[in-house]
Amino acid sequence: MIDWGAFFVVAGASLLSSTLVVSLYSLGLRLLTSAGRALVVDPASFTGAITVLTPKRAAKEAKRRRKSATANPLTVFQKRLALVGAYACFSVSVAAVLYGVYLIVPALHR
């Protein structure tokens, strides 16, 4: 029969770890944006799931982005702090990926 104890452990572990990693990376992106360095990553290829903007609209969005970056209520110190926080969040995310590799490769944990 199914081992319900093991099942709940798996469910709990995956809930905890994925929400933690996703939250940290999101927080990193948020702090980066607060620091006035919003990450802009354009898609490598356009897909049906991506709304393709007209050039005019895209220029408008870019202007808006610049404006929101300059009109920043934070002081220089606060911005720096946000940046440090962002990098800290990203480092933990990288550590999570490395831990994942550690779990995958049997030679490392046996």
Next chain:
Amino acid sequence: MDLTLIVALVIALSLVFDFTNGFHDTANAMATPIATGAMRPKVAVGLAAVLNLVGAFLSTEVAKTVSGGIIREGNGGVQITPQIIFAGLIGAIVWNLITWLRGLPSSSSHALFGGLIGAAIIGIGVQSVDFTVVFAKVILPALIAPVTVGVVALVATRLAYFITRRDAGKADGRGGFRYAQIFSSSLVALAHGTNDAQKTMGVITLTLIAGGFQAVGSGPQWWVICTCALAIAIGTYTGGWRIILTMGRGLTDVKPAQGFAAETSTAATILASSHLGFALSTTQVASGSVIGSGLGRRGATVRWGMAGQIALGWLLTLPASAVMGAFAAGFTLLGPIGLVIDLVLGSVIVALLFRQSRRTRITHDNLHDIDDAALVVKIKKTPRRIARRDRKKVSL
């Protein structure tokens, strides 16, 4: 029939199965990053292929049994003959190709188990199959795993959008999730390589042991490891584009934050389950998390008709490949001529399926031109309700 010849046939078929396994499962890792434009389609499948190749070499611990306890094999149990493995593999390969043609992500290991069960019932008898293990290891996880991981992905997606929310019109930096997607999907691909290539290695090694070509209890030989790794990598690189289309677009439209949340949930669940010795199907976990993330993002719609078709595919996988495995096993009872009939029949079916697939060609270069996933998956109506609301958001 000459034992050497049938062992050689089983090895060849195992490699074909490994290939179909690879291209069937590319979508698990790479459908969402392709859908959000995190990677170009060819780059994504290339990366997945390399990680599958590497993964196959990382873990070469061979299973003690071909079927994982589903068939009562081993000490005091029944003897699985190469003929049964041969018939089971034919059933699994044919079912994998049928589901690929329909664009359905279905579990390759379940297809393999199904084929073996069918072949064992015909070749040995009903008593050879342990149905309580079938229920506990195949049917129950298929019901529970997608729902559980769906909830996890839903929570993760909600969190990702909640944390990165900003006032309308301000940059939210959500495009940055595209970078993260590369890593999360790579983890899924690597985990897949360590699990699935190993299964084929196990089948080949156990066949070699049964044929007396290898000492009992020894590990896989180097050429088995190399060919299995190559077969799964080539299969992955070929890319089951139909299934990628279903997973990336057919279920729901995936956005970067959502895709990242889905992949992280998939990776976390698979790693946690395989670490605790509680094997789950990668395919089912990945599909469940895509649906969950679609429910988690406001404005996203989940196409339940598609989800239902996929679930139906999961339910059918085991019995359908069992029926095909049983037919193939029936022919093997005729002796050597039966194996020839099996091979010819199998090749004809594969050729027919391939010809059918040429009617609607879907590859990496026209993947994004296909405006509607309905082309492959036959959805009657694609909901357009969300389109207007979505347009207001910056979604480039």
